[in-house]
Amino acid sequence: MVQPDNPAFGATLRVAFVVGVTPGKWSKVWAERLPRTYLELLPSTADAAVKAVEDGAADAALVRLPVAGEHLSSIPLYVELSVVVAPKDHAIEAVDSVSMADLAAETMLSNDVRGDDWAAVVDLVATGAGVAVMPQSVARALSRRDVVARPVTDGPETRIALAWLAANNNFLVEEFIGIVRGRTANSSRGAQPKAEKKPKVAKPRTPDRRPSRRR
Numbered sequence: 001m002v003q004p005d006n007p008a009f010g011a012t013l014r015v016a017f018v019v020g021v022t023p024g025k026w027s028k029v030w031a032e033r034l035p036r037t038y039l040e041l042l043p044s045t046a047d048a049a050v051k052a053v054e055d056g057a058a059d060a061a062l063v064r065l066p067v068a069g070e071h072l073s074s075i076p077l078y079v080e081l082s083v084v085v086a087p088k089d090h091a092i093e094a095v096d097s098v099s100m101a102d103l104a105a106e107t108m109l110s111n112d113v114r115g116d117d118w119a120a121v122v123d124l125v126a127t128g129a130g131v132a133v134m135p136q137s138v139a140r141a142l143s144r145r146d147v148v149a150r151p152v153t154d155g156p157e158t159r160i161a162l163a164w165l166a167a168n169n170n171f172l173v174e175e176f177i178g179i180v181r182g183r184t185a186n187s188s189r190g191a192q193p194k195a196e197k198k199p200k201v202a203k204p205r206t207p208d209r210r211p212s213r214r215r
Contacts, residue, residue: 012038013172016049017062019118020080020137021160029179037172053165059173060164064135067163074163077180080135082155085121087128088146097151106131118142 013030017023023041030039042049042058050067052058067074084103086092107130109121119142121132126146135158139149162180164173 010036010038011172012040013060013170013176014040014042014052014058015060015062015176016042016044016052016058018044018046018049018064020135020141021062022137023062026176026179030176033179033185034172034175039176050163053163059168059170060162060176063161063163065159065161067161071166072163073166074161075177075181076159076161078160080137080158080160082133082152082157083136083139083149084131084133084152084155085125085139085147085149086131087125088148090131090148092131092150093148095150097153099153100133100155103131103133103152108132122147 015023027039027041030037042052044052044058044061046063049058049061049063050072053061053072054069062077064080065074065076084092084098086106092098109124109130109132118134118138121134122139122142122144124130125132126144133152133155136149136151143149162177
């Protein structure tokens with residue numbers, strides 16, 4: 001158990017995250033390893049997440065690369081595949097996947113990878129204005145009954161990364177880095193309290209009741 005004199009006791013780590021990222025699995029690990037600390041997850045847009053880190057409103061952010069600025073440190077975590085989102089009953093709904101060439105004749109509704117308007121793009125797709133290629137995780141997060149999504153076999157890939165200020169020396173950031181990287185509790189560095197060793201209790205000696213040998 002973390003004791004009050006441990007620097008992690010009652011401390012809070014604030015992590016912003018963009019649409020499509022699901023930090024729940026890391027949050028569960030955090031709660032198990034540091035039960036007396038707090039992990040505050042802040043849903044955010046791409047630009048707002050980076051700004052929150054720069055302004056100190058967040059200690060770290062789960063964002064899509066690229067992240068510009070030498071003042072920021074980042075570690076890539078995983079790659080997202082692309083899907084195309086189309087209106088319900090579109091011809092795309094009848095296939096398992098498509099290629100970018102298959103979409104050449106479609107009206108493409110584009111959005112920058114770091115853009116904040118994916119929800120608005122999906123709204124337009126639902127009206128029949130066109131189709132849109134986006135990260136699969138975004139399409140899942142914004143799924144609705146009047147649109148369908150199919151994998152794009154050669155679509156652009158995006159990468160999720162954890163970013164923080166290079167000058168930030170918050171020891172809890174290091175703990176979170178270890179968790180998202182899959183570091184085990186034994187190898188985790190930082191706020192983990194050392195387990196107290198229980199003193200060994202000497203077992204009482206049993207009297208030797210064996211009969212003595214007569215000479």
